[in-house]
Amino acid sequence: MSSPKKYITVDAVVFGYEEGNLSLLLVKRGIEPFKGRWALPGGFVNDNESLENAVERELNEEAGITLKYLEQLYTFGEPSRDPRGRVISVAYLGLVRPDAFELSASTDVIEADWFNINDLPKLAFDHKSIIDKALERLRAKITYQPIGFELLNTTFSFSELERLYSSLLGRPIDRRNFRKKIMSFGLLTQLSEKRKEGPGRPASLFQFDEDRYKTYLEKGLYFEL
Amino acid sequence: MSSPKKYITVDAVVFGYEEGNLSLLLVKRGIEPFKGRWALPGGFVNDNESLENAVERELNEEAGITLKYLEQLYTFGEPSRDPRGRVISVAYLGLVRPDAFELSASTDVIEADWFNINDLPKLAFDHKSIIDKALERLRAKITYQPIGFELLNTTFSFSELERLYSSLLGRPIDRRNFRKKIMSFGLLTQLSEKRKEGPGRPASLFQFDEDRYKTYLEKGLYFEL
DNA sequence: TCAAAAGTGTTGGAGTTACACCCATGA
DNA sequence: TCATGGGTGTAACTCCAACACTTTTGA
Numbered sequence: 397m398s399s400p401k402k403y404i405t406v407d408a409v410v411f412g413y414e415e416g417n418l419s420l421l422l423v424k425r426g427i428e429p430f431k432g433r434w435a436l437p438g439g440f441v442n443d444n445e446s447l448e449n450a451v452e453r454e455l456n457e458e459a460g461i462t463l464k465y466l467e468q469l470y471t472f473g474e475p476s477r478d479p480r481g482r483v484i485s486v487a488y489l490g491l492v493r494p495d496a497f498e499l500s501a502s503t504d505v506i507e508a509d510w511f512n513i514n515d516l517p518k519l520a521f522d523h524k525s526i527i528d529k530a531l532e533r534l535r536a537k538i539t540y541q542p543i544g545f546e547l548l549n550t551t552f553s554f555s556e557l558e559r560l561y562s563s564l565l566g567r568p569i570d571r572r573n574f575r576k577k578i579m580s581f582g583l584l585t586q587l588s589e590k591r592k593e594g595p596g597r598p599a600s601l602f603q604f605d606e607d608r609y610k611t612y613l614e615k616g617l618y619f620e621l
Numbered sequence: 622m623s624s625p626k627k628y629i630t631v632d633a634v635v636f637g638y639e640e641g642n643l644s645l646l647l648v649k650r651g652i653e654p655f656k657g658r659w660a661l662p663g664g665f666v667n668d669n670e671s672l673e674n675a676v677e678r679e680l681n682e683e684a685g686i687t688l689k690y691l692e693q694l695y696t697f698g699e700p701s702r703d704p705r706g707r708v709i710s711v712a713y714l715g716l717v718r719p720d721a722f723e724l725s726a727s728t729d730v731i732e733a734d735w736f737n738i739n740d741l742p743k744l745a746f747d748h749k750s751i752i753d754k755a756l757e758r759l760r761a762k763i764t765y766q767p768i769g770f771e772l773l774n775t776t777f778s779f780s781e782l783e784r785l786y787s788s789l790l791g792r793p794i795d796r797r798n799f800r801k802k803i804m805s806f807g808l809l810t811q812l813s814e815k816r817k818e819g820p821g822r823p824a825s826l827f828q829f830d831e832d833r834y835k836t837y838l839e840k841g842l843y844f845e846l
Numbered sequence: 847t848c849a850a851a852a853g854t855g856t857t858g859g860a861g862t863t864a865c866a867c868c869c870a871t872g873a
Numbered sequence: 874t875c876a877t878g879g880g881t882g883t884a885a886c887t888c889c890a891a892c893a894c895t896t897t898t899g900a
Contacts (some may be wrong), residue, residue: 400666401628402668441628446700447698544744570890570892571854572854595849596849597851801862820872822878823870
């Protein structure tokens, strides 16, 4: 029987969205292995912290960021995925609003930055496949849970929401039908303010009603597309 | 900084279905902690095996069973979930056909048996919450992926399929509509044999067409309810 | 007054639901 | 011939997809 203890890490796939682009948080490694290579933020789990706490701590240490949305994604445990030995990584999926985009690197990390999801650098370990899994989950999930709102600021215009969905799903969305559908859930509050920037008619601003969402959840909500 | 190595185990939530009842595979522990208590089959991961291999090995050792369907469920890592110290468990969800129901216990296990899902004994560790998570996943998943077939024998009658769905979803199903829906996927082959046991008109037998399903998957299938 | 983006309804068709009677078999 | 479970069709309705013009603003 082999030694039962193994290294265990957490890694975070954190998505942000700004100006029509989905972006991903990466850190440049300051230590071996893969020193100087870009990688997902993450690291070893301490003895007395939960996995989720570990992710939150690492995100704070390595990128100076705190997330509102974080869920467990998948656990990667192939024996050869890490040159240091047997390392099992529990991956998390996180979403961050544009107003929390400022980063500050430290702890084993040279820098932290946002990358366009279609233009990623070469990555350390098996992090590319972790990201692929996260993208798949994100795309599936926005069609049946209102997590898209976690990628926008607390107030947003309808066309911002529409562009987000359209770019995430990779297909055009009918403005009128989309609006009808989203409105039918009754989870948006229309504010009296309007956004006036750039050309064109100013857009009304909306806000997602989390309290009402939680109430619905208890009776089972069917959010679809 | 605390010691980075931890214990890592795999646990399997294996469901079976027979005569209208969903059942769950449990093993009675032969060693401490929780000696004599029922628990999910599982155990420590060896150095050179993948997580999935570890589950398969443990299921074979502890219950003498091999599964056709196995997927990763969730990773449980609360610091206090195991009295032996910090133990992180990667849980898997498995399905087994009635024709592979015979069990044979060994290795650290006193016996292995099937339990009705509504009549479970007191369980070791946090295994109850692992089971709850698995049930939730199973119920959600049968509505959009044809995994229900993994719980039936390779040939089955339509009413068996219908009873399975109805009991898993906990609500009655309209026989005619259900048949129309399932048939519209074109994934069932009707056999010429009929099942003649018990009273009533004999039922035609069907078979799930896995090849055709795989073909569909590549173009994106929308199996819904 | 032009350009740019926001906002708004209707209609046809597809898909879902609701619903009840006849069929084949063994006792 | 009766009891048991298997098998089938239609009509109303709901939901979804397709589609184009008007409004508001700044330049």
